[in-house]
Amino acid sequence: MAGDASGISDLDQDKYDADEQVKIICLGDSAVGKSKLMERFLIDGYRPQQLSTYALTLYKYTTTIDSKAVLVDFWDTAGQERFQSMHPSYYHKAHACIMVFDVQRKITYKNLTNWYMELREYRPEIPCVVVANKIDADMKVTQRNFNFAKKQGLPLYFVSAADGTNVVKMFKETIKMAVSYKQNSSDFMDEVMRELENFELEQKEDVLETTEEEPNEET
C-alpha cells in the first residue's frame, strides 16, 4: 500500500525494492583487514587507525545485476580468533563467503584451513573466495604460490585495502557468485528455506486477506 511507505525506513525500503537479496559473510583472523576491505569497497575510503570490530557489523549495499536490483547484506565480525569459532547464526543463510588472510602474517594463512572447515560444516556449497590482503606492503608476494586456494579449487585475489588494488573487482565478482548461487542452488537446506519463505509469504497474504475481509463481514 502506498500509504504505508512513509512508515518504512530507508533500509526496509531498499529491501522492498530489491528483486534479490543476498548475504555475504567475511571470515579470517583478527587484523587481517576484513573491516578495511569493506570500508574501501563501500565508502571508497580507508582510515588507517581503527579499533577491532566490535561484535558484529552489518553493511548494506545495493547494486544492479542483469537489470535486477540486488540488496547485499555484508556481515563483518570481530577478531574471531579470540572466540575460536563463529556462532552458527553467522553462517545461517549466507550465499557467499570472503575468506581473508594477511600476506605479512603466515599464521593467518595457516588458519584459513580452520576457517574453511568451519564454513563447510555449516554451508557446504556456497561460493567462497580467498583474499590475500595487504599486498601494498610487499608486492613480491603476488609471485608466491598460495596453494590453499588452488587445492580447494577456490578463486584467489591479491588485494590491498590500503591502496584499493583489486578490491572492487573482488567484491563485485563475489556478489555475482552469491546471486547466481541463490538462484541456482541445489543445496537441500536452501531448497527447504526457499519453500519456507514462500510458505511464510503465502501465509502472510492469507492473513492480510482475512483482516481486509473482517470489516465487510461486520457491516
Ligand SMILES: Nc1nc2c(ncn2[C@@H]2O[C@H](COP(=O)(O)OP(=O)(O)OP(=O)(O)O)[C@@H](O)[C@H]2O)c(=O)[nH]1
Ligand atoms: N598495509 C596495509 N595495512 C592494512 C590493510 N588492510 C588493513 N590494514 C591494517 O590492518 C589493521 C587491521 O585492519 P582491520 O580491517 O581492522 O582488521 P579486521 O580483520 O577487521 O580485524 P578484527 O575486526 O579484529 O577481526 C589496521 O591497522 C589496518 O590499517 C592493507 O591493505 N594494507
Ligand SMILES: [Mg+2]
Ligand atoms: Mg574488523
